[in-house]
Amino acid sequence: MTDRAPSPAAVRALSLGALLALWVIAATLTADPTILPQPWSLARPFGREVASGALPLHLGMTLTRVAWAFALAMSIGTALGLLMGRYPAVDRWLDPWLVVFLNLPALVLIVLCYLWIGLNETAAIAAVTLNKIPNVVTVIREGARALDPGLAAMAQVFRVPPLARLRHVTLPQLAPFVTAAARSGIAVIWKIVLVVEFLGRSNGVGFMIHLNFQQFDVAGVLVYSLSFIVVMLLVEWTLLQPAERRIRRWRGA
Amino acid sequence: MISVRIAAKVFGATPVLGDVAFDVAPGEVVTVLGPSGIGKSTLLRIVAGIDRDFAGAVTRPERLTMVFQEPMLLPWRTAAENLTLVHPGLSRAGAMEALAQVGIADKADLFPRQLSLGQQRRVALARAFAGAPQALILDEPFASLDPATADEMLALTERLIAGARPATLFVTHAEAEARRLASRVLRLAGRPATIATNGGGA
Numbered sequence: 373m374t375d376r377a378p379s380p381a382a383v384r385a386l387s388l389g390a391l392l393a394l395w396v397i398a399a400t401l402t403a404d405p406t407i408l409p410q411p412w413s414l415a416r417p418f419g420r421e422v423a424s425g426a427l428p429l430h431l432g433m434t435l436t437r438v439a440w441a442f443a444l445a446m447s448i449g450t451a452l453g454l455l456m457g458r459y460p461a462v463d464r465w466l467d468p469w470l471v472v473f474l475n476l477p478a479l480v481l482i483v484l485c486y487l488w489i490g491l492n493e494t495a496a497i498a499a500v501t502l503n504k505i506p507n508v509v510t511v512i513r514e515g516a517r518a519l520d521p522g523l524a525a526m527a528q529v530f531r532v533p534p535l536a537r538l539r540h541v542t543l544p545q546l547a548p549f550v551t552a553a554a555r556s557g558i559a560v561i562w563k564i565v566l567v568v569e570f571l572g573r574s575n576g577v578g579f580m581i582h583l584n585f586q587q588f589d590v591a592g593v594l595v596y597s598l599s600f601i602v603v604m605l606l607v608e609w610t611l612l613q614p615a616e617r618r619i620r621r622w623r624g625a
Numbered sequence: 626m627i628s629v630r631i632a633a634k635v636f637g638a639t640p641v642l643g644d645v646a647f648d649v650a651p652g653e654v655v656t657v658l659g660p661s662g663i664g665k666s667t668l669l670r671i672v673a674g675i676d677r678d679f680a681g682a683v684t685r686p687e688r689l690t691m692v693f694q695e696p697m698l699l700p701w702r703t704a705a706e707n708l709t710l711v712h713p714g715l716s717r718a719g720a721m722e723a724l725a726q727v728g729i730a731d732k733a734d735l736f737p738r739q740l741s742l743g744q745q746r747r748v749a750l751a752r753a754f755a756g757a758p759q760a761l762i763l764d765e766p767f768a769s770l771d772p773a774t775a776d777e778m779l780a781l782t783e784r785l786i787a788g789a790r791p792a793t794l795f796v797t798h799a800e801a802e803a804r805r806l807a808s809r810v811l812r813l814a815g816r817p818a819t820i821a822t823n824g825g826g827a
Contacts, residue, residue, distance in 0.1 A: 530711035
């Protein structure tokens with residue numbers, strides 16, 4: 373017997389395997405595929421949805437909405453957070469708004485956006501964006517408050533132009549905060565996008581879950597949600613994590 | 626030429642600087658001496674244009690550079706990039722030449738964290754001289770270096786000043802450093818601080 377710890381990858385695989393085993397046991401005990409189908413019995417509905425083109429279409433719609441809301445929430449939230457962290461006067465004025473929006477339930481914003489803007493794409497993306505902005509602002513504001521005054525003085529003495537200062541002096545200091553906001557952001561956003569689609573869109577993963585829910589099709593719900601989880605894991609591994617590694621390069625060096 | 630005419634500088638209700646007036650001619654090195662907390666760094670920040678909240682006037686040339694107490698490099702940019710970023714006209718070759726002058730051309734593509742403190746200070750020195758400055762401000766640039774390295778840096782600075790001939794304002798605790806670099810020594814004393822002696826050659 374050795375006391376060497378197993379590799380992280382092995383642990384991750386084992387842990388996921390245990391979850392799958394739990395599913396199989398639960399499905400066996402339930403013994404009713406309409407309530408909880410066995411994992412392998414999802415292969416047929418999955419194949420059918422892929423072949424008909426429905427799954428790629430709805431995944432694509434949802435992913436597009438996630439991308440829009442993510443880009444808007446991150447850019448608007450970063451700008452606001454930077455302003456509020458740098459200028460106490462702005463912070464005093466906007467902080468009460470921030471508290472209101474932080475405590476506004478996602479569902480309320482979604483319903484209000486649909487009622488005021490209409491049952492359309494603008495309302496859907498606006499609702500998700502507005503839900504996410506306050507979190508981004510809170511995180512970035514912390515980062516902006518911690519900016520190094522010495523580097524700011526250096527940039528001022530050497531007359532670094534404003535855009536170059538933002539790119540080379542300010543944003544690199546904010547990078548850990550931006551990645552933290554992006555990480556939690558992407559996870560929250562796709563969940564809200566599904567609710568938005570559930571409530572008022574006629575395509576997307578959320579809409580399909582709604583449809584399958586009304587037909588009490590558990591397999592359909594699982595096929596769509598699991599497919600999207602896989603897509604989001606791919607985004608995490610192929611886009612977010614490499615981007616983070618690139619940004620953190622100078623620390624490890 | 627740097628021309629300083631400060632009437633008063635206060636922090637809240639505390640007066641820090643009183644009447645401080647002097648000029649620094651091109652090629653001249655004026656050293657400011659004085660005990661800790663007297664207001665030397667405040668004076669430098671005013672002259673550098675970082676602190677604009679004071680009574681009086683300061684005129685300074687267009688190309689002013691500074692070496693800070695800390696190296697104050699961008700840790701996420703390489704040594705060479707730290708030079709080219711603050712001097713938009715400076716090419717990669719120009720940055721390499723500036724780094725070669727301070728003896729660390731081989732470190733051009735390393736990040737500041739990969740350099741020793743002495744090497745980081747050299748990069749800061751190269752950054753200050755790379756822009757062919759008309760005015761140069763040195764805020765205890767040799768602090769917390771071992772005596773041998775500090776001495777080497779001092780000689781290097783002397784050589785660079787002789788080459789570029791900027792109007793130089795130098796703050797230090799060390800009398801020996803002051804004597805070696807300065808063409809003129811100003812002593813800050815009192816509260817609020819004023820110039821106590823406006824000595825000639827130190």
